[in-house]
Every structure is written in structure tokens, then in C-alpha cells.
Amino acid sequence: CIRDRLSSALSELKQANDALRGEMEQARELERQRLAFFSAASHELKTPVTILKGQLTGMLDGVDVYRDRDKYLARSLQVTGRMEALVQEILMVSRMESGSTAFHPSPLDLSELVRQQLELDRELFAQRQMRVQARLTPLLTLRADTAMLAKAVENVLSNAALYSPAGALVQVQTRLEGAQAVLTVENTGVQIGDAALPHLFDAFYREEQSRNRKSGGSGLGLYLSLIHISEPTRLRCIS
Numbered sequence: 001c002i003r004d005r006l007s008s009a010l011s012e013l014k015q016a017n018d019a020l021r022g023e024m025e026q027a028r029e030l031e032r033q034r035l036a037f038f039s040a041a042s043h044e045l046k047t048p049v050t051i052l053k054g055q056l057t058g059m060l061d062g063v064d065v066y067r068d069r070d071k072y073l074a075r076s077l078q079v080t081g082r083m084e085a086l087v088q089e090i091l092m093v094s095r096m097e098s099g100s101t102a103f104h105p106s107p108l109d110l111s112e113l114v115r116q117q118l119e120l121d122r123e124l125f126a127q128r129q130m131r132v133q134a135r136l137t138p139l140l141t142l143r144a145d146t147a148m149l150a151k152a153v154e155n156v157l158s159n160a161a162l163y164s165p166a167g168a169l170v171q172v173q174t175r176l177e178g179a180q181a182v183l184t185v186e187n188t189g190v191q192i193g194d195a196a197l198p199h200l201f202d203a204f205y206r207e208e209q210s211r212n213r214k215s216g217g218s219g220l221g222l223y224l225s226l227i228h229i230s231e232p233t234r235l236r237c238i239s
Helices: 002-061 069-098 110-120 122-127 146-162 221-228
Strands: 105-109 131-136 141-145 169-177 180-187 233-238
Touching: 002 069, 105 110, 105 146, 110 122, 110 131, 110 146, 110 169, 110 180, 122 146, 141 146, 146 169, 146 180
Parallel strands: 131 169, 180 233
Antiparallel strands: 105 141, 169 180
């Protein structure tokens, strides 16, 4: 009857309106996140640019300590390197979030990939006098983009090395949980505050006591790890 058809049409219209409202809210949230990201990126670049400008101006004007040009040219080069690394990471985030980065999944052994990365990071852990215990389940096969997953693993391991005190123990484990390959990286000697845990994978986030830029961190390492990993893989960072 007409009443039933009208009721059905109104119900479909409401569902369509709800779906449209949800899409609009999602679009607004994505735009908010995009603006927040670029605002944070601008803030992160402002500090090294200010340092570089001050050093170069001091050298040109021959002000006090800046008369030692060789010393401050070397420091300016270090600052430029930090800026270059940050710009490269921002460009990587932009490419991946825009979908312009091609993924090439293929079968790989997660444990072997982690073992290779630990070997590459051996010197970093040695410099910080850290002990590494690895328990890697052999033949832990999954499908992923090897280069992307290797970068994610590298970021997680280097994060454990750079933000743990000298002499800390870092435990690395791979295992299978159901249908998921799991990588756990657990470091000792420092703890992450409960308030910081929900934000660890946010772009440019640093817990307050870790904001010292002498570590060289950009605040993008774990964020890049999150968008690098493939669906069947889970990374855990425990502090």
C-alpha cells in the first residue's frame, strides 16, 4: 500500500542521510588530521631552521664564539642533515597516505628479517652498552612488502635503542598467535607513562621526558612503522 511504500522510502532516505553524514564527518576528521600533521611538521622544521639561521648569522657577523667558523660550519651541517632526514620522512608519510606508494607483497620469513636487522643494529646497541636477547620462531612466514616491513622493524628496534638508558636489556621475540605473526620488542630501564601509551604511534608525538632532540628523533619513527606494516603482522613495543 501507499503507506508502506512511503514508510520504506523514508527509511531508505534516512539511511542514505546517515551514511552521507558519516562520510562527511570522516572527511572532516581526515582534513583535521591532515592540517594537524602539517602544522606539527612546520613546528618541527622551525627549530632547526632557527638554529641554522642563528649559527650562519653569527658566523657572518663574527660574533664571539661563532668566529670559530670550522666548528660552527660542522654544526650547521649536522642541523641541515636533521632537516633533510625530517623532510624525507614527511615526504614518505605524504606518499603513503596518498596511496602513491606501490606495495609489492611477497612471502618472507619475519624471524629472518628481524635477525638481519638486529645484525645491522649490532653496533648501535654496542655503543649504548645494551644487551639484546632474541627469541625468534623459525620459518615464521607471511606475505608483506619486504622493504616496507624492514623499515618498520628498523624503526621499532632503533626506538628501543635510542630511548632506553645505557646498559638496558632489550628483548626481541617473534611468534605465531593464531593467524598473526607477532613481533614483540621489550626494553628495560625506562617506562612509558600510562597517559602516553595511546599516543605512541601519533605523528611527531614524544613523551615529555623524551623530547631531547640529541637523540636525533623526529617523532615520526613509530608513526611510520604503523603505516608500513602489513595486515597479517602485529608489532608490539613494550617499555
